[in-house]
Amino acid sequence: MLLTRHAKERLVKRLTKRRKLGCIYSELWSFLDRSVRLDVGEGIVIFTDGRKSLVCTKLDCERLPLEEIRRRVAGTERSYECVFFDGRLVKETTPRKFIEEVPDGEYCFYINMKKRSLYIGSREPFLVITIRPAKGREREAYASSRGTTMMSPNGSS
Numbered sequence: 001m002l003l004t005r006h007a008k009e010r011l012v013k014r015l016t017k018r019r020k021l022g023c024i025y026s027e028l029w030s031f032l033d034r035s036v037r038l039d040v041g042e043g044i045v046i047f048t049d050g051r052k053s054l055v056c057t058k059l060d061c062e063r064l065p066l067e068e069i070r071r072r073v074a075g076t077e078r079s080y081e082c083v084f085f086d087g088r089l090v091k092e093t094t095p096r097k098f099i100e101e102v103p104d105g106e107y108c109f110y111i112n113m114k115k116r117s118l119y120i121g122s123r124e125p126f127l128v129i130t131i132r133p134a135k136g137r138e139r140e141a142y143a144s145s146r147g148t149t150m151m152s153p154n155g156s157s
Contacts, residue, residue: 001028002059002083002110002117007128014052014131021081025090028054028128036145038138045126050142053134056126061108061119069109069120070099078116085121 003011003024012019016027031054035047047054064072073095082098083090086107091098095111095118102120110119119125134142 001025001032001056001085001126001128002081002112002119003028003128004130007130010131011128021090021092025083025088029088036142038141046138048134048138048142050139050146051134052131053138054131055129057129059110059119059125059127061110061125063106064109065106066099066102066104069107070096072109073099073111073118076113080111080116080118082118083120085119085123085125 008024011024011028015031016023018024031049031052032047035049035054038046038048040046043058045056045058047056076095078094079092080095080098081090081092082095084098084102087102089101098118099120105122107120107122108124110125111117
């Protein structure tokens with residue numbers, strides 16, 4: 001998962017309360033562990049925990065072996081926001097140094113040189129657009145996936 005600037009600000013406000021990159025992603029991964037995925041269509045995916053919803057869009061990636069990824073990032077000297085989804089590792093560093101920490105294998109690879117972000121993982125990457133309070137149908141979808149019923153805060157309805 002990669003974050004837009006707006007999504008980072010929303011995550012800080014609604015989840016982490018801290019601006020450190022590691023803290024933001026740690027809370028994001030915790031949120032994903034307890035959430036349900038809803039495919040809305042047109043490449044939009046919503047992850048919800050019944051209270052908050054994370055709105056994302058799918059990013060196009062290439063499935064490449066680690067050696068090919070190393071060759072692709074060999075010339076980059078500037079620091080990037082690098083995410084290795086499988087190892088839940090995120091750092092702001094040069095891609096060349098970051099890839100040294102990734103084990104051999106074949107991964108989905110996405111790089112945006114303009115925004116200076118890099119994603120490596122076994123799953124396709126998402127761009128987080130925003131986090132917001134869950135809508136009614138998202139709360140219902142979460143409740144039905146957990147096998148619980150929705151109750152009114154005022155008692156039975």
